[in-house]
Amino acid sequence: xxxxxxxxxxxxxxxxxxxxxxxxxxxxxxxxxxxxxxxxxxxxxxxxxxxxxxxxxxxxxxxxxxxxxxxxxxxxxxxxxxxxxxxx
Amino acid sequence: xxxxxxxxxxxxxxxxxxxxxxxxxxxxxxxxxxxxxxxxxxxxxxxxxxxxxxxxxxxxxxxxxxxxxxxxxxxxxxxxxxxxxxxxxxxxxxxxxxxxxxxxxxxxxxxxxxxxxxxxxxxxxxxxxxxxxxxxxxxxxxxxxxxxxxxxxxxxxxxxxxxxxxxxxxxxxxxxxxxxxxxxxxxxxxxxxxxxxxxxxxxxxxxxxxxxxxxxxxxxxxxxxxxxxxxxxxxxxxxxxxxxxxxxxxxxxxxxxxxxxxxxxxxxxxxxxxxxxxxxxxxxxxxxxxxx
Numbered sequence: 001x002x003x004x005x006x007x008x009x010x011x012x013x014x015x016x017x018x019x020x021x022x023x024x025x026x027x028x029x030x031x032x033x034x035x036x037x038x039x040x041x042x043x044x045x046x047x048x049x050x051x052x053x054x055x056x057x058x059x060x061x062x063x064x065x066x067x068x069x070x071x072x073x074x075x076x077x078x079x080x081x082x083x084x085x086x087x088x
Numbered sequence: 089x090x091x092x093x094x095x096x097x098x099x100x101x102x103x104x105x106x107x108x109x110x111x112x113x114x115x116x117x118x119x120x121x122x123x124x125x126x127x128x129x130x131x132x133x134x135x136x137x138x139x140x141x142x143x144x145x146x147x148x149x150x151x152x153x154x155x156x157x158x159x160x161x162x163x164x165x166x167x168x169x170x171x172x173x174x175x176x177x178x179x180x181x182x183x184x185x186x187x188x189x190x191x192x193x194x195x196x197x198x199x200x201x202x203x204x205x206x207x208x209x210x211x212x213x214x215x216x217x218x219x220x221x222x223x224x225x226x227x228x229x230x231x232x233x234x235x236x237x238x239x240x241x242x243x244x245x246x247x248x249x250x251x252x253x254x255x256x257x258x259x260x261x262x263x264x265x266x267x268x269x270x271x272x273x274x275x276x277x278x279x280x281x282x283x284x285x286x287x288x289x290x291x292x293x294x295x296x297x298x299x300x301x302x303x304x305x306x307x308x309x310x311x312x313x314x315x316x317x318x319x320x321x322x323x324x325x326x327x328x329x330x331x332x333x334x335x336x337x338x339x340x341x342x343x344x345x346x347x348x349x350x351x352x353x354x355x356x357x358x359x360x361x362x363x364x365x366x367x368x369x370x371x372x373x374x375x376x377x378x379x380x
Contacts, residue, residue, distance in 0.1 A: 016323075021324075
């Protein structure tokens with residue numbers, strides 16, 4: 001699995017967690033993305049890195065570690081594609 | 089090529105002979121403009137007539153002649169507005185005007201002081217800029233929305249350009265119009281209120297009356313083949329509303345203050361998505377309790 005130590009939140013994306021859901025607002029485009037519970041966990045704990053996120057999610061939500069790792073990697077890739085996360 | 093003025097561009101200048109001024113008040117937030125040439129002063133006052141105020145303005149802008157152009161017009165013809173720090177204050181710049189604002193005073197430079205339409209673009213956008221900021225200081229915010237008063241309560245239909253804000257307003261001739269473009273929301277003694285604004289979309293707004301009305305509901309406009317209402321989670325509601333607040337991009341400090349206010353508003357009043365067919369039948373869904 002590839003770690004994502006250089007991923008960071010895009011400063012042009014405003015975000016806030018409300019009632020357990022993180023909502024991302026892409027300021028320039030006006031787009032809005034609402035994350036589910038696990039997505040919110042990943043978003044709020046990005047700094048821990050993908051491996052630790054997968055491990056924690058595996059324990060917290062009782063899912064198989066390999067599955068959690070794949071899901072985290074895919075989700076981070078989605079966030080990068082949408083512009084919510086930047087490299088570097 | 090884009091040209092950005094520096095502080096020297098805003099050195100105060102003597103007003104032309106016969107120049108005057110006026111103050112516009114929006115929901116109690118007031119902005120004055122001085123040094124308006126006599127040739128366009130009455131046209132300016134007419135444009136803002138329902139909102140003219142004799143009160144001392146919170147911020148006063150002095151007008152002066154500017155460059156022929158600042159920012160280039162983009163190919164799509166859309167208005168470009170850019171904001172950035174400038175000295176102790178901030179700069180707002182567009183195609184034909186530039187404004188510097190710091191504290192209770194500002195300077196506005198226009199490509200033409202004698203041409204009403206050109207000058208109005210500068211005054212109008214400066215006013216929008218300042219009111220948006222003053223609103224934040226007063227526990228409020230401005231929202232790209234069509235605001236309509238029905239049975240004494242304000243219903244706001246928000247969305248980006250082309251969402252149908254002016255359409256909703258044009259389909260509601262029996263409602264009092266707050267604006268078909270930009271509405272001011274203020275929290276007054278814990279209750280959210282919506283204010284009439286002089287900010288116009290595409291509808292003529294000659295019959296506006298300045299006022300403040302209790303907020304009944306917020307609807308995000310979605311054009312659809314049939315009319316229905318969809319509830320929004322609080323997170324989505326706050327995100328959707330925030331995305332329709334102007335001047336949302338910078339500075340970040342403003343954003344940090346705005347999001348909690350938007351959330352508070354969304355907690356206090358219903359926020360839903362209104363899928364509508366551009367027909368008047370939407371009112372039966374938006375305000376079923378209101379009189380037809």
